Amino acid sequence: MAAHTQDDGGARRGNRWRPLIWGAAGVALLLPLAAMRWFPASGVEWTRSDFAVMGALLFAACAAYELAAWLSASRAYRAAAGIAIATGFLTVWVNLAVGMIGDEGNPWNLLFVGVLGVGLVGALVARLRAGGMARAMLAVALAQAAVAVLALVAGADPRGAMFALGFAVPWLLSAVLFGKATRAAVRADARS
Known part of the structure; x- marks a missing residue:
């Protein structure tokens, strides 16, 4: 390459x-x-x-x-990055504006800083390469789901917890698209 x-x-x-x-x-x-x-x-x-x-x-x-x-010129990579960036942006915005779980002052919302931290650390470890980013986004999706489920089990607002759980979906979609970018790169390298 x-x-x-x-x-x-x-x-x-x-x-x-x-x-x-x-x-x-x-x-x-x-x-x-x-x-x-x-x-x-x-x-x-x-x-x-x-x-x-x-x-x-x-x-x-x-x-x-x-x-x-x-x-990257890869459409899959760019789409994956766009989805991850938009989801991270919305996570911060929602938590600052009204809070994902309960109101913006609810301590459960602080855990979403950790979720975003998982993504940032994962991206740094992956050096922004598609394969590593796929794993990092999967880890973020799991962290997002874990916070939502823990909040639900602990008796937090169920509507907020389910809303937060829904944010795992775009993280998973980003992981899938980064995986697609990785497979496309492997095929391109094999043809070279």
Whole structure:
């Protein structure tokens, strides 16, 4: 495999989704501002710090996808990374806004920081290679499910626990897609 590629058997290429991704992030940041300005009855009341936190989250998510797109031209790899990044973003956003289990102050929600930590450590250990990322995303899905089941068994809000359990699905889908990227790279290497 050439030094400028990773797990995809092909050269890196540009991110043609860049304008859409960054544009959607900008629109997402402007929506609460528009709601506050033109629809005061909507109940949206963001502070400057709310906008700063959301801006930082959106920037981090978009930058992480840029890195994934730079690392691999594989559609499966990019889709897997996009799903993982979006799921991580939503996990943080939901927990900051309303809380996944109970309200945002519920201590069970702190465990989702650990779930995201499993993903970050797994990605570092995998060095962002598709095969290792597949295993890392599987570990994240299992950690997500474990927190949800433990919360349910401990008597936490069952609706919140089931909602949290549902977040294991996109993590699993990401693992499957990273696995697909790995198999495609192996086939490409075999043809070389």
